[in-house]
Amino acid sequence: MDKSFWIFRNPKQAIFCIMAVLMVIGGINVFSASFIQAQDMYGNSYSFLIRYVIFTALGFAVMHVMRRLGYKKLLQPELLFGIYITVALMMMAVFVFPAVKGAHRWIFLPGLSIQPSEAAKLAIIMICASSLGEMLKRKEPVRLFKGRSSKIVILTVIYFILIYFEPDLGTGAIVMGLMLGMFIIAGLPKNEIVGMLGIALVGAIGLTMGTAYRRERVMVMLDPWRDPLDKGYQMVQAQMAIGSGGLFGTHWGQGTGKFFYLPEAHTDFAFAIFSQENGFLGVLFVFVLFMLLGYIFAYIALHAADEQGFLLASGVTFLIIGQAVANMAMVGGLLPIIGVPLVFISYGGSSMLISMAAIGLLLSVYDESVRQEKRKVIAQEAPENRREGLQFTSDRRWK
């Protein structure tokens, strides 16, 4: 398990290095994409960059804490229930705070704003990992509407409803999607998968087409140039920004998209600015970095010490890598605008903290697998345990 990874000594080091590169790229991009708006809003061009750096530092602290506590302790049902309730309360609290662009998504505290729906994503992953992992261990069937697992569905739907009324259908869908993903890999029967995907599709279409502005969003996504000055504005601006980057980009800092042309230039659409300034080569580089990260995540998941660890690491893969791909696809116009952030690259404190916490959990999965490996090695080497150990290896080889 503790094998060397390419040029890195172990997966842990590889994760840190790739993360560091992404954070440097992200910091530069956040600054480049935000300094105009920061100057305009706060009179300080560095405003967003400073906060990005602060959140990054905080993120490392959170990551460290999560890793030290370890997933085994953190996936206790009582603790998870507490987390669930806290996040739910926070998501109710957002309605107390003023709406931004018509949506109640944030809790505003002096100096920072929190987006509880980001926390909901991790909370669901943890709940799924804990519960489904336990069920897997006991060979209990995982069903959507039957048995213990159906309670998770109820909890998730409650979250979804809360998020839906913010309104933030995109994030709600992601939460549901994460849960569904966890269920699928935890062995959801195929007919339920098909049925669920069918329901999700119908539900998505129904909810989307039910509201005029969402329907417009989808229509505009299909052809943003039909209304480039109004409904398709953001999409068109994003595509112009991306396209104008060409192969090599306009060079750092020289894109025009961020000059109030592209809405959310430093948050959800930061990758468009990145594409404009760094070109297709930059896009490819970041994509490859995320895929490498994903590969290591998957490696950790597949070598997890137990079912909970595996499911948790899988969930984190979806959270980090899945969202990254979704964001790129959204910015590039392959998905409707669903408000999914691109961790490290786009500015977003809550997303950064949650992602770092998730990576902390993932690292603890890795730590656990290393510990288990060591125990086995010790067991192999101890003469009284040799028989058992040999059995295990042969078991692994032949089974």
Added chain:
Amino acid sequence: MYNRFRNHGASLKECMTRYVWVCILVLLFGGLTVGRYAWLQLVRGEELRKRSYDMATNKIVSQHPRGKIVDRDGAELAVSIMTGSLYADPEDMVDKLATTKNLSNRRDVRKLAAQLLAPVLKISEAKLLEKFSVPESRFQWIKRSLEPKEEQAVRKIIRENRLPGLHFEMESKRYYTKKKMAAQVLGFVGIDDKGGAGIELQLDKELKGRKTSQLQTFNSRQDRIYDEFVKDPVEVKLPTVYLTLDSHMQYVVEAAVDNAMLEYNAAGAAAIIMDPYTGEILAMASRPTFDPNNIDDYSSESWNNKGVSFIYEPGSVFKPIVGCIGMTNGVVGPNTGFYDSGHITVADRVFRNWDGEGLGNISFTDVIKFSNNVGMIKLGQMIGKKSMVEGAKNFGFGNDTGVDLPGEESGILYAKDMWDPDLASFSIGQGIAVTPLQELRAICAIANGGELVKPYMIKKIVDADGNVIREGKKEVVRNVITENVSSQMRMMMEKVVSEGGGKKAAIKGYRIAGKTGTAEKLDPNGGYTPGKYIASFVGFVPADKPKYAMLVMVDTPKGSLFYGSQVSAPIFRDVLQQILVLKGIQPSSREGLPSLEEMDKLSAKLRSKQKVKPLPKLETLANGKIKLPAFKGVDIRKATEILEAGKLRLRPYGEGEAYQQKPLPGTEVDPNTTVEIWFN
């Protein structure tokens, strides 16, 4: 198999397989996404880059002022300043990107703009609104060449209210500082900085205010961005054109021609002063005239520079030319005798002297002196048709002079099919049409000893750094007569003024040579217009070594006086008398002239006609305060000198002569006070 996990859970390995499949799906979708970026950036990159570029950049055209025209001494005749012109882009006059969901938040920009701008622009609200609402229009002039204060106010309103679709274009506005003076020479500037006539047209390419354009990037709020990458347009300084004109002489000539127009109620007039040796045109006036500052108030006929574009039969002023041709061909000398019976019959046509009287036996000098037609016709017969036409051609008739002014005519010189009566007419300056400048140039050849020079108006063109990029030089087209012939003719022409028909051109103390001329006006449809005459006088001074040659032509003087000797000779005298004094040219003899002191006074008086009043002086009071004088009429340099003497500061506005000041005259101020003075 289908529902394996319905009743029992999946194994970890099975779960991992599913996980790997999901990961592969994510990877595939990621690959699709990268493909999408490749499509956007590599395939459609150029198109999207162009769209993005077009969206964010605009060509900013900077107009630079037109080059100056000054006289030979550098006095400004035409200058340009930049003024802003307001235009609207009606289609853009809506709030576009503001709160797309809330339509009611959009302002009626057009109405708002009309309301706010109407009082500043002094255009009615309804009219503005109408212009702002022109459908499918991207460009509507609202008001051109705003006054600086107006422009500032409008800019402020646009900025403060974030009014979209209203822009300024800087345009060059031409000012002719001396108003009507030398109007036809200078010409005028039409819209879009286009030279319309005169030097403005001739040198339009050189003078035209350059337009420099540069691309400027804008943010979505239409503020300029990336300013650091765009240099401020460096003002393209244009060359200054120095004319050969002498403002003082021009002033005198203009005044004299104005007088003549009034006195004789004439249809038009032209007067030119040339340096006979170099061909420099020192003054050139034409009537009717116009004010190039307001060309729309005048008919286009007044734009014609009669000096180069008016063709007429010269009449007797042509006789010295014919005389020279005769002398050059050796058929006549100053003392050659002619018999004048008062009339002569050529073929079936009878030619008479102007008074019909015969003078009997006279010398050729007398023929010229008395402008004797019979003698001239006889001379013409002696010269012969071929030699006569060749001689006239040699003197530059029938061809344009090549002067650097637009619209020059070449006159009419029939070379073929000349009958005997035609030759007779030609000898007395009929049957040939000339321009005043052609005639004057030919006379200059007599004045300067035989050189036919090319007249010119552009002394030099000096670029912004002071380098002369083009210089007008004396150009001798050819030598037409010998020094001997010219001196003989000068002598004869001097007699015209001292003893003959040009007495009214005489100036006491100076030797003046000249020739009068009266011709019936040509009808544009052929033939003559009876009762309409062109009275002209051409001459030079001093007769022995001429400094100035001048032609005066009055078109259709009305009333009892119409002869050149009566109408044009006095104008010649009035003008040159002033100029000789002004230029300090010493008389040949002091007999009957005022004393030198009186001359000085006269000269000072003439100068003061152009320069006004004694300079204002500061008055320092006992309490240390300074009493301000009235600065009206003082130029910037003088004002600075005066104020510096009293340790006061000047804040000037504009250029030219002071017309307003703050504090007002008589105010007592402390030293170091700033005095604002507006110049015009």
